[in-house]
Amino acid sequence: MKKIIIILIMGFSTILHAQNTVSGTITDARNQPIIGVSVYAPEVQKGTITDEKGKYVLTNIPNGAVKLTFAYIGFEMQNKIMNLKSKESTLNIVLKETAFQMDEVIVSTAFNKIQSQNVMKVEHESIKSLQQKGTATLIEGLATIPGVSQISTGTSIGKPVIRGLSGNRVLVYSQGVRLENQQFGDEHGLGLNDAGIESVEVIKGPASLLYGSDALGGVLYFNPEKFAEANTFNANFSQKIFSNTLGSNSSLGLKTSTDNWKFLVRGSYNTHSDYKMPDGNRVTNTRYNESDFKTGIGYSDSKFSSTFRYNFNKLDLGMPDAGIAQQTTTKNTTYPKQGVYNNLLSLNNIFFLKNSKLDVDLGYIANDRSEFTNSNIATLHMKLKTFNYDAKYHFPKFGKFESIVGVQGMSQTNANSGIDYLIPDAATNDFGVFATGNYELKSNVLQAGLRFDNRSISTTLHGIIGQEGYFQAINKTFKSYNASLGYKTNLADDLSLRLNVASGFRAPNLAELTSNGVHEGTNRYEVGNNDLKTEQNVQTDLDLECKTSHFEFFANGFYNHINNYIYTSPAGTQLNGFDVFDYIQSNAKLYGGEIGLHFHPHPLDWLHFETSFETVTGKKQNGDYLPLIPANNWNNSIRTEFKIKNWLEDGFATLNVSTTFNQNKVSGFETKSNGYTLLNLGLGGKVKLGKTVFNVNLNGNNLSNKTYIAHLSRLKTDGIPNIGRNIILGLNFNI
Numbered sequence: 001m002k003k004i005i006i007i008l009i010m011g012f013s014t015i016l017h018a019q020n021t022v023s024g025t026i027t028d029a030r031n032q033p034i035i036g037v038s039v040y041a042p043e044v045q046k047g048t049i050t051d052e053k054g055k056y057v058l059t060n061i062p063n064g065a066v067k068l069t070f071a072y073i074g075f076e077m078q079n080k081i082m083n084l085k086s087k088e089s090t091l092n093i094v095l096k097e098t099a100f101q102m103d104e105v106i107v108s109t110a111f112n113k114i115q116s117q118n119v120m121k122v123e124h125e126s127i128k129s130l131q132q133k134g135t136a137t138l139i140e141g142l143a144t145i146p147g148v149s150q151i152s153t154g155t156s157i158g159k160p161v162i163r164g165l166s167g168n169r170v171l172v173y174s175q176g177v178r179l180e181n182q183q184f185g186d187e188h189g190l191g192l193n194d195a196g197i198e199s200v201e202v203i204k205g206p207a208s209l210l211y212g213s214d215a216l217g218g219v220l221y222f223n224p225e226k227f228a229e230a231n232t233f234n235a236n237f238s239q240k241i242f243s244n245t246l247g248s249n250s251s252l253g254l255k256t257s258t259d260n261w262k263f264l265v266r267g268s269y270n271t272h273s274d275y276k277m278p279d280g281n282r283v284t285n286t287r288y289n290e291s292d293f294k295t296g297i298g299y300s301d302s303k304f305s306s307t308f309r310y311n312f313n314k315l316d317l318g319m320p321d322a323g324i325a326q327q328t329t330t331k332n333t334t335y336p337k338q339g340v341y342n343n344l345l346s347l348n349n350i351f352f353l354k355n356s357k358l359d360v361d362l363g364y365i366a367n368d369r370s371e372f373t374n375s376n377i378a379t380l381h382m383k384l385k386t387f388n389y390d391a392k393y394h395f396p397k398f399g400k401f402e403s404i405v406g407v408q409g410m411s412q413t414n415a416n417s418g419i420d421y422l423i424p425d426a427a428t429n430d431f432g433v434f435a436t437g438n439y440e441l442k443s444n445v446l447q448a449g450l451r452f453d454n455r456s457i458s459t460t461l462h463g464i465i466g467q468e469g470y471f472q473a474i475n476k477t478f479k480s481y482n483a484s485l486g487y488k489t490n491l492a493d494d495l496s497l498r499l500n501v502a503s504g505f506r507a508p509n510l511a512e513l514t515s516n517g518v519h520e521g522t523n524r525y526e527v528g529n530n531d532l533k534t535e536q537n538v539q540t541d542l543d544l545e546c547k548t549s550h551f552e553f554f555a556n557g558f559y560n561h562i563n564n565y566i567y568t569s570p571a572g573t574q575l576n577g578f579d580v581f582d583y584i585q586s587n588a589k590l591y592g593g594e595i596g597l598h599f600h601p602h603p604l605d606w607l608h609f610e611t612s613f614e615t616v617t618g619k620k621q622n623g624d625y626l627p628l629i630p631a632n633n634w635n636n637s638i639r640t641e642f643k644i645k646n647w648l649e650d651g652f653a654t655l656n657v658s659t660t661f662n663q664n665k666v667s668g669f670e671t672k673s674n675g676y677t678l679l680n681l682g683l684g685g686k687v688k689l690g691k692t693v694f695n696v697n698l699n700g701n702n703l704s705n706k707t708y709i710a711h712l713s714r715l716k717t718d719g720i721p722n723i724g725r726n727i728i729l730g731l732n733f734n735i
Helices: 001-019 127-131 137-140 510-514
Strands: 022-026 038-041 046-049 055-061 064-071 078-084 088-090 122-126 148-153 157-163 170-174 197-204 219-223 234-244 247-257 260-272 288-300 304-318 337-352 357-372 380-394 402-417 426-441 444-459 475-494 495-506 515-519 525-527 533-546 551-575 578-599 607-620 633-644 648-659 677-690 691-703 726-734
Touching: 022 064, 046 055, 046 691, 122 127, 127 137, 127 197, 137 148, 137 157, 137 197, 157 170, 157 219, 444 726, 525 551
Parallel strands: 022 088, 170 219, 525 578
Antiparallel strands: 022 055, 038 046, 038 064, 064 078, 122 197, 148 157, 197 219, 234 247, 234 726, 247 260, 260 288, 288 304, 304 337, 337 357, 357 380, 380 402, 402 426, 426 444, 444 475, 475 495, 495 533, 515 525, 533 551, 551 578, 578 607, 607 633, 633 648, 648 677, 677 691, 691 726
């Protein structure tokens, strides 16, 4: 038996080591080796860096067409596809210097191109760059991306808005899995912590072709942090403190990898007191506490790659219903408050076939949400459990043509156990099938796709007819066909154009179909409508980009027409002392865009000037304005880069002036908002003190202590201003 075991172990070891190897040298235009270039194979989540001679080696790489990315700050990213047939292959790369940020591989689109090759315009931001802006939460950082805003409840709760659409019209993906967390509620935040997240990709427009229902307005796709490079061990600790909320954010991560196995773990804790307004008063019960834990384990060889990740997030959120009441700096929440537990498990598997591959993603999300009014007995308690599956087959590449077919689905249950029911117990099942293709001819790229979806919703009878909280049993099915067509071309060497037309859909959510009561924070009695139809939209996007070595310009325009747009309208009656609002439908349209430039003058290599302007207008068919449309914004930044002797590297200083204009285009149930200008400052870099090396960021937000109320603040109706001056100090150590 021992001999058999030894033979099996040796055979398995032979299989593991008889893999493809890719090696080479990376140089600049002067044929000088570049040290520290990141070489990464995203499909197997394996990477390395070049040595002092510019050389790299990647082992255990699968057969067939394999994608490799080469990235280094100050140089253009290169994305290469190698058709590996021999056990050892050589690929030498020459990187071209650039003044601008590196191009990035876009994961949220079908063919995972780098952005400069992608047909669809996707905004990509690293979490590190968002953190350097000094934002306190993940959603605050997202709101600095042109075209993205947030509906906020104090500093603790934020919901993303993409070009005027939010809630169930914006889909959020984390760890390759759609995040389901009762997103129909304005006071229901993301439930994601930025620790352990590498970057975010923003699709601004319908993405139903790839994601099905609820991607009608766009997608936020969060990429988890990468595993360690092969045969290394890394430890990382970061700490941030916030002057305004007397807050603290701590994170500790460990990760290690062999040639085949990868492992990481990260824990973080975030705690804040009530935020302070410019007049010195604190907004009572805007305090909150957050615990977050992430872990992952992966395995890859030449035939198979698998990654399992788990994320636990616990939120203890105060609900600011008392306005400016008790003044305290405690971090212990009081009533009313929310308690949210979110468990997210994901399993990504890639099977490498001869000249094709099969990508299978499985996910499970358990969202446990409680709301407490005046005691530790939950007034509202909802448990949402969701199982997701997504399988995509990538056909062998045929000349310049690539194609994918896939199936996608979701099985979801909602169960209530609190005193009150906001929505009924229900079961939701999705199934979708799609096909898409991509054709390249020199500088021209054409991409198209088709999709069919079916969503079934069944609810359970609850309550007494005629009383608040009564829900009749319903059984509804919604079907939709969608398509997309995109074209990209280079009008000149430095000038590209993208034109995309896509349709999307959204089935009515449970609140819209079944509501029968007063929703938290609305002060109105909402009545659902089980005859609502599917929202269906068509959006046209036109994007123009010009990029030279010292100048970058972009202009993005869109027009979005939505059939059967769902909204609330006053019924003219009252129930239980509240005005009654019904859910109804009509056609609507949204239009606008973003424009900006980035100037890096020669020979002032240390200076960058960036400016951007964003606007969106939303109207119903009758000409009335849609609610919750963000105000126009003009953002300007001057950034300098420097080095001080041998103790400060990658130094930067940023001055940001953000001007938000008056919002006078409001619905009949909103109030207008005044404009404001905020002044922000950032300073940081990599500090070297002997053998101690760490990154430091010092940010001052709203330095002038401006009193303002954001149009999308849910505290606006009470006349409560947003946060005042906030100084943030962040330290990051690689141990």
